[in-house]
Amino acid sequence: xxxxxxxxxxxxxxIFLFSVAFLVERRAGQGQLGWLRSPLVYTLSLSIxxxxxxxxxxxGYAARSGLEFLTIYLGPTLVFIGWWWLxxxxxxxxxxxxxxxxxxxxxxxxxxxxxxxxxxxxxAVVAATPYIALQLQSVVLSFGVFASATPDGFTPPxxxxxxxxxxxxxxxxxxxxxxxxxxxxxxxxxxxxxxAVEAVVKLVALVAVGxxxxxxxxxxxxxxxxxxxxxxxxxxxxQPGRWTGLLFLSGAAVICLPRMFQVxxxxxxxxxxxxxxxxxFPAYMLAMSLFIVPIAVMGLERLPADANPDMxxxxxxxxxxxxxxxxxxxxxxxxxxxxxxxxxxxxxxTMVSNHIVMPAWLRLRPAAAMAGDLRGLxxxxxxxxIAAVMAMGYGYHSLSGGSAALAAIGLIAFVGVAQFLPAxxxxxxxxxxxxxxxxxxxxxxxxxxxxxxxxxxxxxxxxLPASLLAEGPAGxxxxxxxxxxxxxxxxxxxxxxxxxxxxxxxxxxxxxxxxFPGPVERLQGAAFVNVFGDQPGSPRRxxxxxxxxxxxxxxxxxxxxxxxxxxxxxxxxxxxxxTETLLPDPTPEFLSELEQRLSGSVGAATAHAMVSQVVGWAxxxxxxxxxxxxxxxxxxxxxxxxxxxxxxxxxTAGALREANEKLTRLSVQKDAFLSQISHELRxxxxxxRAFSEILTEGDLPPEMVARNGRIIHEETKRLxxxxxxxxxxxxxxxxxxxxxxxxxxxxxxxxxxxxxxxxVKPERGFTFHRDLAAENLFLRTDADRLTQVFINLISNARxxxxxxxxxxxxxxxxxxxxxxxxxxxxxxxxxxxxxSTIFEKFTRLPNEARAKGAGLGLAICREIVANLGxxxxxxxxxxxxxxxxxxxxxxxxxxx
Amino acid sequence: MRRPRRPMFLxxxxxxxxxxxxxxxxxxxxxxxxxxxxxxxxxxxxxxxxLSGDVVYFFIAWAILVLVAAAFxxxxxxxxxxxEDD
Numbered sequence: 001x002x003x004x005x006x007x008x009x010x011x012x013x014x015i016f017l018f019s020v021a022f023l024v025e026r027r028a029g030q031g032q033l034g035w036l037r038s039p040l041v042y043t044l045s046l047s048i049x050x051x052x053x054x055x056x057x058x059x060g061y062a063a064r065s066g067l068e069f070l071t072i073y074l075g076p077t078l079v080f081i082g083w084w085w086l087x088x089x090x091x092x093x094x095x096x097x098x099x100x101x102x103x104x105x106x107x108x109x110x111x112x113x114x115x116x117x118x119x120x121x122x123x124a125v126v127a128a129t130p131y132i133a134l135q136l137q138s139v140v141l142s143f144g145v146f147a148s149a150t151p152d153g154f155t156p157p158x159x160x161x162x163x164x165x166x167x168x169x170x171x172x173x174x175x176x177x178x179x180x181x182x183x184x185x186x187x188x189x190x191x192x193x194x195x196a197v198e199a200v201v202k203l204v205a206l207v208a209v210g211x212x213x214x215x216x217x218x219x220x221x222x223x224x225x226x227x228x229x230x231x232x233x234x235x236x237x238x239q240p241g242r243w244t245g246l247l248f249l250s251g252a253a254v255i256c257l258p259r260m261f262q263v264x265x266x267x268x269x270x271x272x273x274x275x276x277x278x279x280x281f282p283a284y285m286l287a288m289s290l291f292i293v294p295i296a297v298m299g300l301e302r303l304p305a306d307a308n309p310d311m312x313x314x315x316x317x318x319x320x321x322x323x324x325x326x327x328x329x330x331x332x333x334x335x336x337x338x339x340x341x342x343x344x345x346x347x348x349x350t351m352v353s354n355h356i357v358m359p360a361w362l363r364l365r366p367a368a369a370m371a372g373d374l375r376g377l378x379x380x381x382x383x384x385x386i387a388a389v390m391a392m393g394y395g396y397h398s399l400s401g402g403s404a405a406l407a408a409i410g411l412i413a414f415v416g417v418a419q420f421l422p423a424x425x426x427x428x429x430x431x432x433x434x435x436x437x438x439x440x441x442x443x444x445x446x447x448x449x450x451x452x453x454x455x456x457x458x459x460x461x462x463x464l465p466a467s468l469l470a471e472g473p474a475g476x477x478x479x480x481x482x483x484x485x486x487x488x489x490x491x492x493x494x495x496x497x498x499x500x501x502x503x504x505x506x507x508x509x510x511x512x513x514x515x516f517p518g519p520v521e522r523l524q525g526a527a528f529v530n531v532f533g534d535q536p537g538s539p540r541r542x543x544x545x546x547x548x549x550x551x552x553x554x555x556x557x558x559x560x561x562x563x564x565x566x567x568x569x570x571x572x573x574x575x576x577x578x579t580e581t582l583l584p585d586p587t588p589e590f591l592s593e594l595e596q597r598l599s600g601s602v603g604a605a606t607a608h609a610m611v612s613q614v615v616g617w618a619x620x621x622x623x624x625x626x627x628x629x630x631x632x633x634x635x636x637x638x639x640x641x642x643x644x645x646x647x648x649x650x651x652t653a654g655a656l657r658e659a660n661e662k663l664t665r666l667s668v669q670k671d672a673f674l675s676q677i678s679h680e681l682r683x684x685x686x687x688x689r690a691f692s693e694i695l696t697e698g699d700l701p702p703e704m705v706a707r708n709g710r711i712i713h714e715e716t717k718r719l720x721x722x723x724x725x726x727x728x729x730x731x732x733x734x735x736x737x738x739x740x741x742x743x744x745x746x747x748x749x750x751x752x753x754x755x756x757x758x759x760v761k762p763e764r765g766f767t768f769h770r771d772l773a774a775e776n777l778f779l780r781t782d783a784d785r786l787t788q789v790f791i792n793l794i795s796n797a798r799x800x801x802x803x804x805x806x807x808x809x810x811x812x813x814x815x816x817x818x819x820x821x822x823x824x825x826x827x828x829x830x831x832x833x834x835x836s837t838i839f840e841k842f843t844r845l846p847n848e849a850r851a852k853g854a855g856l857g858l859a860i861c862r863e864i865v866a867n868l869g870x871x872x873x874x875x876x877x878x879x880x881x882x883x884x885x886x887x888x889x890x891x892x893x894x895x896x
Numbered sequence: 897m898r899r900p901r902r903p904m905f906l907x908x909x910x911x912x913x914x915x916x917x918x919x920x921x922x923x924x925x926x927x928x929x930x931x932x933x934x935x936x937x938x939x940x941x942x943x944x945x946x947l948s949g950d951v952v953y954f955f956i957a958w959a960i961l962v963l964v965a966a967a968f969x970x971x972x973x974x975x976x977x978x979x980e981d982d
Contacts, residue, residue: 225951247932279963
């Protein structure tokens, strides 16, 4: 294949990416992103995890070490399907605190410490450089493959020259789209979309090659499996230590790699996307790795023994004469390399500009916060950083000679970035983690990694003298880089991973435990660890009144741009209720908000430093913190008191309401009683007056006189009875009744009552059911009064029982020292709604024909029984009207 | 002083949601077990296992994890608004 065609394809592809990124940026500018910010694009952008290392290197890895390459994808799979543990929190923190990079996360968590930011940035740059070199190398190699594999090929281009061209082209692309603007949240829609497109290209390319290999060359799945078993790979054995270590390592790397952090946290548009990516991204990796083993097996089988297994993806189709497929594979590999380099460069450049260039600039020119176009400065810093990162990658590539296997370089970088793990995990889950601890851990881990893995990776005598590798520094055997503390025979990678993380974590923990965090650290620590808890606004960091709002606006305009800054200030001013002016009061809340917005552009530490310059250096002390804490504690206590008072008031109000209802009811009763009593008294009085008038007129027939006299007599008797009852009742109610206590037989009392009641409706024959044996007991009580109660109950039963063959049942029981007497008839009973009022004065059943009584009988009964120390109640559900009288066996004088 | 306490018992739907979260938390542990299992099931170096068998095993286990995670994801993201996490 002609070289020109290859270059043309690359250029066409890059132009295509350019236009995608450009169009998306333009749509983003118009605010119409729509599906471009969907979970799908998010998931695809995560696929920059699969770099050229995956695309080319995984096959080589499989050819050399069997299934071990799977660990690189299985580890991240575990992290993603376990997103509820870690990633969710990471993304939430990233969004809430406007984190711009992993170095910013660590710096921000540990009190916006710039020194930590610098250390983390340097570590990330050092660890990423070999990785970028790896991408350049893979592109260079793939060019070389095309040069040598085809008969009509071109002379292989100079590898170094190719690498320079690739690096420069990528730098240009990254600068153009990665530093277009200083987005408040550091998001790059164009680039993310371009990366998503590249993700599709590389997946399609790899799957296409895989399908060609399995169905085109091997002849289907069954034969393929047989070939796998027959291949040299089948001799592979799983080394448990290395296997587990790599699983862990890749899981850690997927969180800690700067570019992964960039797409996963910083470019995250919506936290909901993460839940989709939690399974979709593992699925993507599954698809990417599905055909790795078949390609490796077929490559080993069909290609000459000296062929580079890292290039099987290209050389296999080429040797089979599938030029178009090889071209597609080439573009896939190109995509993998470019997307990784672009994002990595952006992530690293953001770190470098925010944590190294800007702070240095502010330090050198303290007035800079107030003068000059800072946006331009930041962007230029970033552009230069991108170029520098690329240059370093290229430098590493030419220095290392591009000989090492791809997988080995990738793993070295993985162990390097894994050093962020303790500080990061500790920082977001443990409030006790301190800045000194993080610093100690990072430095320890970093130096252990460099000493035990990174520097030896250049080979003996390249960076470390061979004698040091063999015998240790100054002959100290237990400090040999690849056998620290005398641990020999361990796989060098696992050895370095184990020791670096072990020492890192230990230093982090021990120093954290021993040191005391500063106030801002403690605030940030609480805000990060409790990111899901309810946060009482952002913690107060600024004291009021020292800043000129105008100066703040000037500074914000330089970072955010005039429109954005003015909009921010105006919103804040409106929120404070100021309608006239653009400038809000510099309240602590506003200052915190402003700082947070600025930190989205330049990182937390720099933003903090810049606001400090205008406001005056923040002087938050532990005492201030305690004051804030005790203030809120007081507030909570106060509100608890208010709560208690409120409950008490509610209780009192309830009691008052009840009392009022009772009084109202009593008043109604009293009125009813008065009207009732006057009615009861007036009826006989009216007839007495009428008949006596007739009598006074004289000359009446004697029988008429006798009849009238009888009526008057009857009415007078009724009146007297009524007055007696009333008098009786009032005496009983007042409790001043005099009882004549004595022993009396219950059966005799009931006998008397039945006899006395016989004159009521004597025409009706009642059947009595009694248990004479049970009734035969002696009570100490007032026999006359009690008999009166029984008379009342029995005559009521006689009066109202409407059964055809009326019966009255009298049950007597002794229960708990008290006598229970039930009087039950077999009539209709008393309707439910009347049951509660029958014991009230002047109550008659509503549908009764006007009976003789005044409705005082049961009221009197109740008062008598109460005076006798007992109770009377209506007993529902007995098949008729039923009353239960409960009396003490022995009534003491006192109770009377 | 007194802070608003969370209810001790939940309704059916929040209860389901909590259990779903528990399951989602356990899934990576289960996955780790599946992925480390081949290190245990036959002494390395004997060459008794067929490589193709291992390949099939890994991809099937992987696919199962992806499917289960996909089944969990909608319920988890819906539950995200009301926060607490433990």
